[in-house]
Amino acid sequence: MATVDPGLVSEVVRAAREAVSRRNWAEAHRLLSDADSTGGLDGDGLAMLASTAFASGSVHDALEAQARAYAAHLAEGNSRAAGRMACELYSDHGRRGETSVAAGWLRRAEHALQGDEDCAAYGHLTIRHAVGAHKRGDIEQADELMARALDLGRRHADADLAFYAMHYQGLWLIRRGQVDEGLALLEEAALAAVNRETGPWITGLIYCNVIATCRDLGDWERAAEWTEVADRWTCSDNVAPFPGVCRIHRAELKRMRGAWAEAEREALSGWADLIEVSRLMAAAGLCEAGEVRLRLGDLDGAEDAFRRAHELGHEAQPGRALLALARGEPAAAMSALDRGLAQQSDQLERMRLLGPAVEIAIAAGNLDAARAASAELDRAVETFSSAAWQAIRDQAAGRVLLATGSAEDAARALHRSVTTFCTLGIPYEAAQTRVLLGQALADLGQVSEAIEEWQTARRSFAELGAARDERRVTALIASSGGGSPPAIERATRAFMFTDIVDSTRLIEAIGDEAWAHVITWHDREARECVARHGGEELDDAGDGFLFCFSTAADALDCAAHIQRRLVEHRREHGFAPQLRIGFHVADAKRRNGKFMGRGVHVAARIAAHASAGEILTSAVSLPPTRYPVEPLGPVALKGLDDPVDLVRVRWDIEP
Numbered sequence: 001m002a003t004v005d006p007g008l009v010s011e012v013v014r015a016a017r018e019a020v021s022r023r024n025w026a027e028a029h030r031l032l033s034d035a036d037s038t039g040g041l042d043g044d045g046l047a048m049l050a051s052t053a054f055a056s057g058s059v060h061d062a063l064e065a066q067a068r069a070y071a072a073h074l075a076e077g078n079s080r081a082a083g084r085m086a087c088e089l090y091s092d093h094g095r096r097g098e099t100s101v102a103a104g105w106l107r108r109a110e111h112a113l114q115g116d117e118d119c120a121a122y123g124h125l126t127i128r129h130a131v132g133a134h135k136r137g138d139i140e141q142a143d144e145l146m147a148r149a150l151d152l153g154r155r156h157a158d159a160d161l162a163f164y165a166m167h168y169q170g171l172w173l174i175r176r177g178q179v180d181e182g183l184a185l186l187e188e189a190a191l192a193a194v195n196r197e198t199g200p201w202i203t204g205l206i207y208c209n210v211i212a213t214c215r216d217l218g219d220w221e222r223a224a225e226w227t228e229v230a231d232r233w234t235c236s237d238n239v240a241p242f243p244g245v246c247r248i249h250r251a252e253l254k255r256m257r258g259a260w261a262e263a264e265r266e267a268l269s270g271w272a273d274l275i276e277v278s279r280l281m282a283a284a285g286l287c288e289a290g291e292v293r294l295r296l297g298d299l300d301g302a303e304d305a306f307r308r309a310h311e312l313g314h315e316a317q318p319g320r321a322l323l324a325l326a327r328g329e330p331a332a333a334m335s336a337l338d339r340g341l342a343q344q345s346d347q348l349e350r351m352r353l354l355g356p357a358v359e360i361a362i363a364a365g366n367l368d369a370a371r372a373a374s375a376e377l378d379r380a381v382e383t384f385s386s387a388a389w390q391a392i393r394d395q396a397a398g399r400v401l402l403a404t405g406s407a408e409d410a411a412r413a414l415h416r417s418v419t420t421f422c423t424l425g426i427p428y429e430a431a432q433t434r435v436l437l438g439q440a441l442a443d444l445g446q447v448s449e450a451i452e453e454w455q456t457a458r459r460s461f462a463e464l465g466a467a468r469d470e471r472r473v474t475a476l477i478a479s480s481g482g483g484s485p486p487a488i489e490r491a492t493r494a495f496m497f498t499d500i501v502d503s504t505r506l507i508e509a510i511g512d513e514a515w516a517h518v519i520t521w522h523d524r525e526a527r528e529c530v531a532r533h534g535g536e537e538l539d540d541a542g543d544g545f546l547f548c549f550s551t552a553a554d555a556l557d558c559a560a561h562i563q564r565r566l567v568e569h570r571r572e573h574g575f576a577p578q579l580r581i582g583f584h585v586a587d588a589k590r591r592n593g594k595f596m597g598r599g600v601h602v603a604a605r606i607a608a609h610a611s612a613g614e615i616l617t618s619a620v621s622l623p624p625t626r627y628p629v630e631p632l633g634p635v636a637l638k639g640l641d642d643p644v645d646l647v648r649v650r651w652d653i654e655p
Helices: 006-021 025-037 043-056 059-075 079-095 099-113 120-136 139-155 159-175 179-194 200-216 220-237 241-257 260-274 279-296 299-311 319-326 330-342 347-363 367-383 387-403 407-424 427-443 447-464 467-479 503-510 512-532 552-573 598-609
Strands: 488-500 536-540 544-549 579-591 594-596 615-618 629-635 644-649
Touching (some): 006 025, 006 043, 025 043, 043 059, 079 120, 099 120, 139 159, 159 179, 159 200, 159 347, 200 241, 241 279, 260 279, 279 299, 279 319, 347 367, 347 387, 387 427, 407 427, 427 467, 447 467, 488 503, 488 512, 488 594, 503 512, 544 552, 544 598, 552 644
Antiparallel strands (some): 488 544, 536 544, 629 644
């Protein structure tokens, strides 16, 4: 290699620094690349080459230059610079999902800085250790380490270190419910970013986390304000990865405001910008696109976006669960969301799942799960009490009240939710809630008011392009008789609930494909049996049914037939699901084909009390039967004020 003129290299590096000061990353990267081709860059020059490569969008070039800068720093005896560079390589490979490579660089950072703890470089290593401790759940150690990093940043005048540590402290305080204290720290760090006291990479990360946290808090106005600030910064500094992050944040805001076509474009642009930088950040763009497609009724498109996000390591919940619900698979939807909740301990992240969990549990016929999710959401909103979360809380409570027959209380909660969503300018959620409010009003006999809510919701859905929702609410309006009160039938029926025991665990054990075969066979057998005994199917909860019969004798004969058929199939084929069945005879109201009343809920509670393979009935409903019976006496059932006298029918003993 020819001898390199140090003066010439120095001049090139000076010109590159001047280009960096103008945020002309491409020019700086070209100049430094030319100098590097002669072998003339030292460790600092290679570090600047790496940063300009990142800012220009050349991720692979940046990673390669970082590794060379680390080696050069070590060769020059600058262990602090080498440790700092190893920390950056740890973070950059981690964002790309390359966890093993990242771990190797963290160990190199530890080796380089061993015994040299009073320096800014060690503070950057300390931040990485603090974040790791926080992820492990060691909160006390995480706080201690982050405070140490902040102190090092202040004492050694490293603004990147100090404000990055401060921003983490703010994030963690907010997650623990100390919202005001956390926001104060977070916004102080963000203000330093606004004033360009921090470097481009730390500035972008702080903006990203501030906006995401405001979104999680339901503070959309603050999120919009910081998104605008971040937009101005990306336009002026143009650090390649961060326009992609900002596009995803803009997509979220546009989705909430109802600008869905723009939201999808922004989300997909963000995904394309970020795919080489961070798999998880890129996946967030795909999730946003999936959310928009789901609302538009493009279920196949939503499935494709959620699947690709999942492949990149994103859980894509609650989108995937709501997609399963939209496809008429409430049991699968509930199973998916249950898994998501089981894996999530962060309260704000759980809140994102709880509203959908209520909707899905009700669709699956699991009122206990719906009540539990609604109650947890209510408790969480006591801490994170933004107007948006209050509206979501009221909507969830209204769903549960509506499902349990408390239409008057449901109407009050849902009216509050509609008002808040409208005030916040969140049209889709407002229209969804109007549909529920209309159902509560119809149950109260206020049909004209119900139709008015449904018509308003239909107009909103039409304007948004939510075709599936528009069709659904149009059917509600049509079934109401065009404003005429729907006919109400009073009838005495034997209401029978069936439920596959431990269906969620069974799905996890055998997988979705095998479960689909099981549920198809189960549904066919149950429906054929009910038809033979003169019953009527009222509802399909995915892993169970609600049927009604003219007489208790028909219900009992059908229940026994179903249980015996399961035994036969188990004997012949080695497997059949375990079923519990309960029935109760009661008077009920029927409107538009739907039975309502306490008796239906009593039957559901009786079935829920049964064990695998059992048939339970209320004593007052027991018909003359050839099967032996076992009186259980008065039993307190969930959700009912008074105990119910129960009887177990021993269908498994030959009469």
